[in-house]
Amino acid sequence: MNDTQELQQLEALRDFFIARNEVQLAAAYAALNMAVSFDLPSVNDWEALEFSFNRLFIGPMAPFAPFFASVYLEPEPQVMGKSTLITRQIFEMLGLQSPWQESLPDDHLSLELDACIRLLTIRQAHSSPEVEDLWNYFLQEHLAQWLPSWFKRVRAAENLPAAILITIDVLAAWLAEKIDSLKSTDRRLAHNE
Amino acid sequence: MEKLKQKQMEKTLACNHSRRRFLQGLLATGVLATMPSGLLQPLLVEAKDLLNEAEYQIFRNACPRNCYDTCSIKSFVKDGVLQYVEGATESSFTAGGLCVKGNSYARQLYSPDRIKYPMKQIGRGSGNWKRISWDEALETISSKILEIKAKDDNLLGLGLTKYSGNFGITHYGVEGMMSSLGYTTRFVGTPCWPAGIDAQNYDTGSMWCNDPEDMVHSKYIIVWGANPAFCSVHTMKYIYEARERGAKVVVIDPLLTQTAAKADLYLQVAAGEDGALALGMARHLVDKQLVDREFVTRYALGYAEFEAYLKKNITVTWAAEKTGIPAAEIRQLAEEFARADPATIWIGYGMQRHVNGGANVRAIDALVAMTGNIGKTGGGARYGHLQTWGFNYHAMIQDKPAGSKGWLGKGGPMGEFHGASGDQQAKYRDRTVNINKIAQEILDTNDPPVRMLWVACKNVLSQDFDTNKIKRAFEKLELIVAVDLFFNPTVEQADIVLPTVTPFEDWTVNVSYWHYWLSLNEQAVKPLYETKTDIDIAAALSKKMNAKQPGSCTFPQEIDSKQWMEKEFNQGIYDLFGIDSWQQLRQGPVKAKLKSASFPDRKFLTPSTKYEFRSELAAANGHAALPEYKAGRKAYGPLRLLTPHSKFSLHSQFQNLDWMHDFNNEPFVYLHPQTAKSRGIKEGQLVRVFNKIGELSMKAKLTDNVPTDALLMYESWFGRKNNFNVNTLVDDESSDMGAFKTGAPGVAIHDQFADIAKA
């Protein structure tokens, strides 16, 4: 996967998880299909997918697998936890803020993916030890701390549509690859020292 | 990540200065200028200093749920996030503490389970929901309203059912929204306490309890059909203090409640026979000449007739038979009560949820009155009060659109709190139907039928009666709109759900129907997601209605909920509470400048201005003029079914939160070991509880706290996929009173019967 593809994938995933309706879901899914190197399962009934998406992530029933980091990071699941504030602080360091500050928890998956896109862009253009440290922290101490629990929760859902499962798989694969590459960098650094 | 680096990064993140330095470094590289655009926006300068610099901001809130205690809350906010709440220390009633429910408020506000967006269901009950914008939701709703108006030439097809989910005064804006649309159908009355309200109004011309804080002066306290250890924890301290000062505490209840367990004496009365007990005691007082002659001659009307009634119809032995309490104990109780000075009775709402509930309350009132305990500090027949509710009801009072047509019959909406009693002058009126018979009313109402139902501050399918019938009735409705915080059984059956706010995201003002305190409720945090307050919803609907058909809704289209909170205040409120402006409430709650005893000059608000043992008004409304014995409901099953409150919920609020599930994760039916034995039921076994209207299954718990002829199940919506609902087994039989002051009779919640068997 090259850098452009990676960013396209992340953008598609970001847009998928913040979609408000079937049209937006379908558009993001099509974009994801373009960005991955294999064919995603096709979706026949986008309305049905929207219903499942809402049951899993949105509501109005208690969502099966809410996509806010603090639900998984706090000792007791809640939104607007300490980890939400840490995410907000990371955004600030990048000169960014959520347009929905205080009305949508900052650690919504899509906002975090958006921050990943910015961080990766910065790293590509002008990396520095400070930027690397921030990226490492966000990846290892935040994303890698909650996303696996969330993946597990989503995968445990009954009648999970294949299209949603594959988005989770794509994201999980990306996360694993990033963690791996960090580890190998760490190893290299350790070796050089 | 390496521990040291991780620590360093955490330090950087936590420090405003370090974060800014990092950002300045990035800015210097110019890299930010080339960043792709996305969801996140450039940081605004003003926002930069928001984090971490400030200490806790403290806000004033109030618990607006249907609870005696209406606690004053102090909320601690940091970085725009509510961190924790505590009871306000400025109120001697709240006294710095909340109950288990109040302490869980942050869990409610920040529960991932909250309803976040307006949504519509494709196929009622299907669970297939689409997220929609507010605009689309209001488009659907306003189109339906205009369609109804066009079809019926009036708006009576639009129904409102609303009750006690949020007692903040601005929430009467829901009623205001209905008025601003036209003449509608209102589900009126209250499932809670109406029989007792009428009873006290017949007797005293009002409903006015002493300040609960003056209970410390009582020498004898009877808690009759109330369970404050669960439902009014803050009042317990006054009961304990009175006992420390020498008072005797007696609990009368069919169940050995947690309050009863703490009493000096517990008397297990047969359910619904409270009137018989009070009258038996009264008769004994007559025989023993323990009647306060001064009170009954100077301040009362009709006492001689009451005494004659007692002598002719009532004996202690008869009362003992009816109540199951030995005659000697009745005599002793009566004598002790009459000899103590002052003595008081707390009349709980449970004992009036019977077909003879109003009559029961009148009999107990009479007992308190004939011992001269009314108008005394530490005395009183305590039921509730509305002395502090004199707000403007600005949000509620809205004009009808010009040319509105409505109901030509009598009446108009009433309400116990806001005091509206229907406009008797206007040509048209709203059509009123009984809130407690929602299913039957929907089924029976035609010309025009109720086509659309608006549900706010209420969870019909958990709290209203005969769940199965309600489901059938809902099929008749063309559109159901539910405004709520959580996905409860009513939302499950709605076509559109609108997300609303918790008290911490709202501006309003709160008072209690029990204590005398006034609390401000400030918006401590911004409304989360796309939630809106009831009045913001009304304003948005008005905007939509007027865009589609100018003049079709009079509700202001742009409102500021803080200003609307201010508009509820008036000079009367300021004078009563001894404040000059509402801003003073920011320093803490204040207490009404009232004497602690109700009716301190023993002038009553009855037609005669006396305490009326004989009430012509009661007679005119079809009841006995005297507080006579009225028999209970005939049993329709082998065991009485009692469904009181749990300590973990307030009706269908709170129990769905994770903290409550930690303590109370499963509903049970409680029964006496003897009853269980006769049916071969063992502890923990799965059982069926069934009667003529429904069936439930759950596990059994055996306890002799429950009488042998009864079953106990705590009411509440459990949430978390548990569909337990006691009202599947509670029918909509009316209580005797309630229509006089609240527009509809109450409901005989505790006159229900069922049987139990192994599943």
Ligand code: SF4
């Ligand atoms: S439920 Fe009652 S006791 Fe508990 S916090 Fe609310 S008002 Fe206070």
